[in-house]
Amino acid sequence: MKELNIENLRIAVDGQEIVRGLTLRVPRGEVHALMGPNGSGKSTLAKVLAGHPDYHVTAGKVLMDGENLLELEPDERARRGLFMAFQYPSEIPGVTIANFLRAAMQSRLPEGEELEATDYYAKLYEKIELLGMDRSFTSRAVNEGFSGGEKKRTEILQLAMLEPKYAVLDETDSGLDIDALKTVAHGVNSLRGPDLGILLITHYQRLLNYIIPDHVHVMVAGRIVRSGRKELALELEERGYDWARDGAIEPAFR
Amino acid sequence: MKTETSAVNIDRSKGDFFYPEAHVRDAGAGLSERTVRYISDVKEDPDWVREFRLRGLKTFLEKPLPTHWASKDLEAIDFDKIRYYLSPGTEAKRSWDEVPDDIKRTFERLGIPEQERKFLAGVEAQFDSEAVYSNIKKAVGEQGVIFVGSTEGLKNYPEIFRKWFGKVIPIADNKFSALNSAVFSGGSFIYVPPGVKVKHPLQAYFRINAENFGQFERTLIIADEGSEVTYMEGCTAPKFNTPTLHSAVVELVALKGAKIQYITVQNWASNVFNLVTKRGLAQENAEVKWIDCNIGSRLTMKYPSVIMKGRKARGEVLSIALANDGQHQDTGAKMIHAADETTSNIISKSISIGKGRATYRGLVHVPKHLKHCKNNTECDALLINATSRTDTYPAITVRGTGNAVQHEASVSQVSAEQIFYMQQRGLSEAQAMSLSVNGFVNDLVRQFPMEYSVELKRLIELEMEGSVG
Ligand SMILES: Nc1ncnc2c1ncn2[C@@H]1O[C@H](COP(=O)(O)OP(=O)(O)OP(=O)(O)O)[C@@H](O)[C@H]1O
Ligand SMILES: [Mg+2]
Numbered sequence: 001m002k003e004l005n006i007e008n009l010r011i012a013v014d015g016q017e018i019v020r021g022l023t024l025r026v027p028r029g030e031v032h033a034l035m036g037p038n039g040s041g042k043s044t045l046a047k048v049l050a051g052h053p054d055y056h057v058t059a060g061k062v063l064m065d066g067e068n069l070l071e072l073e074p075d076e077r078a079r080r081g082l083f084m085a086f087q088y089p090s091e092i093p094g095v096t097i098a099n100f101l102r103a104a105m106q107s108r109l110p111e112g113e114e115l116e117a118t119d120y121y122a123k124l125y126e127k128i129e130l131l132g133m134d135r136s137f138t139s140r141a142v143n144e145g146f147s148g149g150e151k152k153r154t155e156i157l158q159l160a161m162l163e164p165k166y167a168v169l170d171e172t173d174s175g176l177d178i179d180a181l182k183t184v185a186h187g188v189n190s191l192r193g194p195d196l197g198i199l200l201i202t203h204y205q206r207l208l209n210y211i212i213p214d215h216v217h218v219m220v221a222g223r224i225v226r227s228g229r230k231e232l233a234l235e236l237e238e239r240g241y242d243w244a245r246d247g248a249i250e251p252a253f254r
Numbered sequence: 255m256k257t258e259t260s261a262v263n264i265d266r267s268k269g270d271f272f273y274p275e276a277h278v279r280d281a282g283a284g285l286s287e288r289t290v291r292y293i294s295d296v297k298e299d300p301d302w303v304r305e306f307r308l309r310g311l312k313t314f315l316e317k318p319l320p321t322h323w324a325s326k327d328l329e330a331i332d333f334d335k336i337r338y339y340l341s342p343g344t345e346a347k348r349s350w351d352e353v354p355d356d357i358k359r360t361f362e363r364l365g366i367p368e369q370e371r372k373f374l375a376g377v378e379a380q381f382d383s384e385a386v387y388s389n390i391k392k393a394v395g396e397q398g399v400i401f402v403g404s405t406e407g408l409k410n411y412p413e414i415f416r417k418w419f420g421k422v423i424p425i426a427d428n429k430f431s432a433l434n435s436a437v438f439s440g441g442s443f444i445y446v447p448p449g450v451k452v453k454h455p456l457q458a459y460f461r462i463n464a465e466n467f468g469q470f471e472r473t474l475i476i477a478d479e480g481s482e483v484t485y486m487e488g489c490t491a492p493k494f495n496t497p498t499l500h501s502a503v504v505e506l507v508a509l510k511g512a513k514i515q516y517i518t519v520q521n522w523a524s525n526v527f528n529l530v531t532k533r534g535l536a537q538e539n540a541e542v543k544w545i546d547c548n549i550g551s552r553l554t555m556k557y558p559s560v561i562m563k564g565r566k567a568r569g570e571v572l573s574i575a576l577a578n579d580g581q582h583q584d585t586g587a588k589m590i591h592a593a594d595e596t597t598s599n600i601i602s603k604s605i606s607i608g609k610g611r612a613t614y615r616g617l618v619h620v621p622k623h624l625k626h627c628k629n630n631t632e633c634d635a636l637l638i639n640a641t642s643r644t645d646t647y648p649a650i651t652v653r654g655t656g657n658a659v660q661h662e663a664s665v666s667q668v669s670a671e672q673i674f675y676m677q678q679r680g681l682s683e684a685q686a687m688s689l690s691v692n693g694f695v696n697d698l699v700r701q702f703p704m705e706y707s708v709e710l711k712r713l714i715e716l717e718m719e720g721s722v723g
Contacts, residue, residue, distance in 0.1 A: 050674075051678075053670070053674070054670075074677040075682050078677065078679055078680040079680045083678075086678075089675065090671050090674075090675035092676065092689070092693055093666075093694065094694055094695075094697065095689055095692065095696070100689070101679075103689055104679040104680045104681060107679075107681050107682070107685065108680055141693065162680070
């Protein structure tokens with residue numbers, strides 16, 4: 001089955017349970033929005049999908065196209081097609097975006113095969129243009145001294161270059177001005193297609209006007225309390241999280 | 255990139271092999287007057303060199319180990335077990351075809367003859383105690399450039415050799431310069447005539463093949479007025495279980511307006527004590543630049559220095575040290591300003607991995623009577639693991655007014671978040687770390703010659719691969 005399948009997932013950090021029995025399926029070709037109040041565990045979920053070592057999965061499973069994701073090292077997950085756009089991307093002093101992405105793409109090639117430099121740069125410049133960035137940007141060190149918006153754009157640039165099967169975008173819209181939001185949304189939309197499944201974490205309905213989701217899920221205190229179509233986001237904006245929580249099948253509490 | 259050739263192939267994994275010993279000349283284990291006399295006899299030293307060696311021995315025996323400031327690990331060197339002179343008993347050849355087979359194969363495996371063809375102006379290859387090959391491109395030789403081993407230098411060019419030998423670094427400079435003075439063998443002698451600019455680098459490659467051995471090469475480079483030369487040295491040794499000692503002395507003399515650039519890439523196995531004294535003298539308007547890269551070894555102690563003796567002389571040290579688990583890189587630089595308007599620059603970057611330890615020791619000296627001298631010192635340390643260690647001991651004595659010094663130091667750590675971020679893009683932990691390290695040294699490496707920076711990057715990658723699970 002071509003989907004990212006999260007089943008009854010429980011995650012703890014420092015003995016405290018943060019994600020508490022979460023089930024979610026993202027088939028390829030679909031965009032699922034995940035919304036929820038601060039601290040509800042959205043980033044924790046994203047990091048665990050990517051294999052962050054600080055978090056412990058205490059129960060449940062995650063399958064990517066039927067393969068047990070939780071057994072793999074973070075870099076193996078990435079090479080097999082999982083991408084995460086970080087809410088707070090790290091800086092890598094001295095390493096240029098061009099060199100970084102080149103190393104990342106090289107890591108996906110079989111041993112002994114060398115990335116073709118001219119093809120690489122052609123693709124890089126094409127994506128740079130798609131995201132309304134300047135070419136000179138590629139010779140700056142990754143995220144070093146970047147503005148909040150520049151960091152988010154750089155995450156999407158990497159997404160566009162690496163062409164994953166599943167992408168988890170953690171609040172890629174936060175910190176973007178309206179023009180940047182449109183360009184980034186345009187970038188993401190141009191990547192949409194039958195081969196890519198997207199889990200879009202956001203607080204704002206606004207983004208969903210530009211990246212129209214197939215499904216919307218509301219997460220409260222470590223669980224999905226409501227799921228619906230794109231209209232759910234609008235309703236949520238009007239009524240707030242209390243409404244979402246009250247309507248839950250079983251009460252979620254922290 | 256595929257098309258780039260690297261300058262000095264000192265990949266330790268490639269260097270970790272040895273051939274059975276076939277030495278004809280062997281001074282035996284331990285150090286005494288007899289050892290020194292044996293070396294003198296075998297090398298047919300002139301009297302002044304015999305005396306020089308004996309003075310070296312006396313000073314070495316008198317001087318205590320510098321353990322009051324340096325690592326106590328020095329005590330692990332058993333001077334009685336080391337063999338101080340080993341050679342096949344033949345002279346350095348001018349053609350690789352004449353070099354004994356096993357030795358020739360050693361250097362072929364290290365890629366030396368190939369690089370010589372590609373981009374070097376001359377090569378000297380030393381195997382244990384003696385140069386086995388030494389050659390200079392015809393065109394360079396015709397300009398009057400001399401590039402021979404130290405033994406040949408002192409015999410065939412005594413007037414120039416003797417004038418400077420032991421003058422920049424006196425016998426008694428430190429215990430290990432005294433040791434080298436007693437038993438030195440091999441190393442290069444270079445003389446560049448006035449105004450001659452040697453376009454391509456001259457390279458020496460120092461190879462240790464034997465166990466329980468000490469290599470004590472001695473290099474003297476004299477760049478006459480207005481001349482320019484770049485010298486590169488590379489070194490490797492197989493990994494033995496017993497300590498190996500490498501204790502060289504390198505003296506550089508840049509006469510009025512001359513420029514010497516000395517590049518070192520060292521990638522020693524983790525049983526090597528690397529205790530080297532390097533110093534350059536820069537006359538009026540001359541420049542001495544050390545590019546010094548230390549990877550591997552058990553303990554390295556090395557502080558390249560420049561004495562700026564003439565007005566407007568310049569000194570520079572750019573260094574990178576990488577201390578892996580169980581290694582201690584104790585490196586730094588000394589800048590002695592001895593004339594007006596002299597300028598010096600020190601940029602040092604160290605990386606400590608695992609329980610590795612990097613120490614920076616710097617000395618900048620500007621006496622009171624001088625005017626318009628400048629020094630810039632930057633030393634940055636990168637710690638890879640929580641157990642990694644770095645210390646900095648800058649000693650800056652700048653007196654008088656109108657002299658300017660600038661000192662910056664930083665310590666940074668590769669964070670787990672950074673590594674995770676890179677892994678999320680598909681890089682293995684080792685690749686992520688080597689990319690961070692390359693990023694850290696990048697602005698410095700950019701100032702190195704191309705072939706050299708390519709080699710360095712590759713070495714860093716190898717080192718990081720070896721250090722991660
Ligand atoms: N490494 C950690 N150590 C301790 N607590 C953590 C850690 N990571 C997350 N938490 C806690 O888990 C909870 C969920 O955090 P998380 O970042 O997943 O929330 P979020 O839904 O992404 O919130 P936001 O909308 O503000 O980004 C918070 O209470 C947070 O403090
Ligand atoms: Mg979050």
